[in-house]
Amino acid sequence: MGNSMAWFIRFNKPYDVLSQFTDRGSAGSSRQTLSDFIDLPGVYPAGRLDRDSEGLMLLTDDGRLQARIADPRHKMAKTYWAQVEGIPDAAALRALAEGVDLNDGRTRPARARLIDTPPDLWPRNPPIRVRKSVPDSWIELTIREGRNRQVRRMTAAVGHPTLRLIRARIGDWTIDGLAPGQWETLPAPAHPRSGH
Structure with a gap:
C-alpha cells in the first residue's frame, strides 16, 4: 500500500504542554508533551507554540508541507487572541499594527483590534492571576512573522502585558470546534507546483 496517505492534523494545545513529542528537560521531569495527546506515528509539528500559550497547532508527516507552513519566508498569517492587562487605546492598537520596536528590530505591519471575550472560550488551568485593581481586555492580533515570544x-512594549495567549488561526485553519487537548485529521492541502 505504501505511504500514500499523508497525515495532516490540527490540534488545540493546552496550557503548559510542550509543543514537541519528547521532554528533553531535566531527568525526572514530568512535563506534558504532544505525545500525551497525539498517538500518530511520524507526525511532527509545523511550527511551535510556547509552553505557556494555548491553541492551534498543525502537525503532519509530510516534510515539504511541514516546511511550507513553518517557514517564516512564506509569511503565513497567524492570528492570536491575547488577554492583556488594561484596555489598549487607539494609539496602542495603531502601534501594534504599524510596528513596535523590540530588541531584535521593529515588527512587521500586523492587524490589531480589541475584541469581546472569545466565544466558547475554555477555562485555563490554572487560571490567570488577575489583579482586582487592573481591568483586562482581549486583543486579536494577526502577524506574519514568528519571532520568539x-x-x-x-x-x-505598548504597555499591556499579556495574561493569556491563544493562537486561533494559522493561514486558513482555525481552532473552531476543538476543545483543549483535542485533535482531528484534515485533508492535506495541495502542494503548489514549483516553477509556475
Whole structure:
C-alpha cells in the first residue's frame, strides 16, 4: 500500500504542554508533551507554540508541507487572541499594527483590534492571576512573522502585558470546534507546483 496517505492534523494545545513529542528537560521531569495527546506515528509539528500559550497547532508527516507552513519566508498569517492587562487605546492598537520596536528590530505591519471575550472560550488551568485593581481586555492580533515570544513582547512594549495567549488561526485553519487537548485529521492541502 505504501505511504500514500499523508497525515495532516490540527490540534488545540493546552496550557503548559510542550509543543514537541519528547521532554528533553531535566531527568525526572514530568512535563506534558504532544505525545500525551497525539498517538500518530511520524507526525511532527509545523511550527511551535510556547509552553505557556494555548491553541492551534498543525502537525503532519509530510516534510515539504511541514516546511511550507513553518517557514517564516512564506509569511503565513497567524492570528492570536491575547488577554492583556488594561484596555489598549487607539494609539496602542495603531502601534501594534504599524510596528513596535523590540530588541531584535521593529515588527512587521500586523492587524490589531480589541475584541469581546472569545466565544466558547475554555477555562485555563490554572487560571490567570488577575489583579482586582487592573481591568483586562482581549486583543486579536494577526502577524506574519514568528519571532520568539513575539506577541507577548509586542503587547508589553505598548504597555499591556499579556495574561493569556491563544493562537486561533494559522493561514486558513482555525481552532473552531476543538476543545483543549483535542485533535482531528484534515485533508492535506495541495502542494503548489514549483516553477509556475
